[in-house]
Amino acid sequence: MDFFRRQNWDIVGHTWLWFAISGVVIAIGMGSLAVRGLNWGIDFTGGSLLRYEFERPLITEQAQGREVTVQTRRMLAEMGLAKSQILVAGDNRIYIRTPEVENDTEARRRDDEIAAGLTERFSGESGQLETLGRETVGPVIGEMLTRSAIQALTLGIALILIYITIRYEFRFAVAAIIALVHDTVILVGVMAILQTELNTWFVAALLTVLGYSINDTVVIFDRIRENRGVHRRAPLPSVVNASLLQTMARSINTVVTTLFTLIALYALGGATIEGFALALIIGITSGCYSSIFTASPIVVAWYGAADRRAGRAPARVRTTAPVATARVAAPETATEEIEEIEEEAVARPSARQTMREAERVAQEEKRQERRKRRKKPKKDKGDRDSGRKKRF
Secondary structure, rough: OOOOOOOOOOOOHHHHHHHHHHHHHHHHHHHHHHHHEEEEEEHHHHHEEEEEEEOOOOOOOOOHHHHHHHHHHHHHHHOOOOOOEEEEEOOOOEEEEEOOOHHHHHHHHHHHHHHHHHHHHHHHHHHOOOEEEEEEEOOHHHHHHHHHHHHHHHHHHHHHHHHHHHHHHHHHHHHHHHHHHHHHHHHHHHHHHHHEEOOOOHHHHHHHHHHHHHHHHHHHHHHHHHHHHOOOOOOHHHHHHHHHHHHHHHHHHHHHHHHHHHHHHHHHHHHHHHHHHHHOOOOOOHHHHHHHHHHHHHHHHHHHHHHHOOOOOOOOOOOOOOOOOOOOOOOOOHHHHHHHHHHHHHHOOOOOHHHHHHHHHHHHHHHHHHHHHOOOOOHHHHHHHOOOOOOO
């Protein structure tokens, strides 16, 4: 797919548009987070795990498993336990995670109600119900999970910062970390909007998204470094823009093929991994966007700010080739101006040609500077000799 390589889309030139899009999405997500909060599951808030086993199989095919889950969830909703997690294991076992209760008496009463409801609905076909036991998880475990998740994210980001600083530059490392924070905030914001119940799988989804996103970012950074080495005199915005177009096909192909698998997993995987698949779909899509439209433009903006502070003029990139048709010096009407713009669009070169043209212009400017230095008047040899004292 050389389609993107042949284009001359000015991605870097529209940096503030990409930042504005990200800002709007983040603002909506953070607003929902502030108003509604996250829907923490039992793994974080604490609860009980109830295990039941029927005498005969409950299901013989996947469709029956979904029906059992739907009926069980409807029964729990009538008891005020709509947030409970349900898992049909094997063909005759049901595992139910319920929220935490105040005391053991209330827990036993609720266990008996659930057992009676399951018996009423499924004992006719599956035989007698047996209670295998109950395990209780307190909120302390949820606090430990939260603390461990924060530590894992912090450690991962720190190691990424160190590695990219050594491998590339500190500015590249900071841009990559900002892109990762961008992906994390968007994922958390969308989860707050959708009010998806979050359990331990959310930590795994976050770390997976960070790893996937930084992989795509490093590929783009590697191409930027390669092009900077080959085209040393080309302006950085031109090099970055061409590198993005050269790697865009790879980024899009990788993300699309991954999303195919995740969408299938979300649609057919069942309620147990539905949230995990949804988080990966959102996070990987955001990671692809941030790698292209956030990380690299931040590097260009940072270098541009440094040049302005140093008093250097920002590099200008030539984005159009000379038009063969005669140009009108000052178009008298709007029609002539539109025709002139259309002629420029037809003659627009590819991103690689733009970068080579920018390098050629830079080389020509350096040659002109050397010619000027050579043309400076030099003192004549006779003038130098006349200043010396003659010896007799």
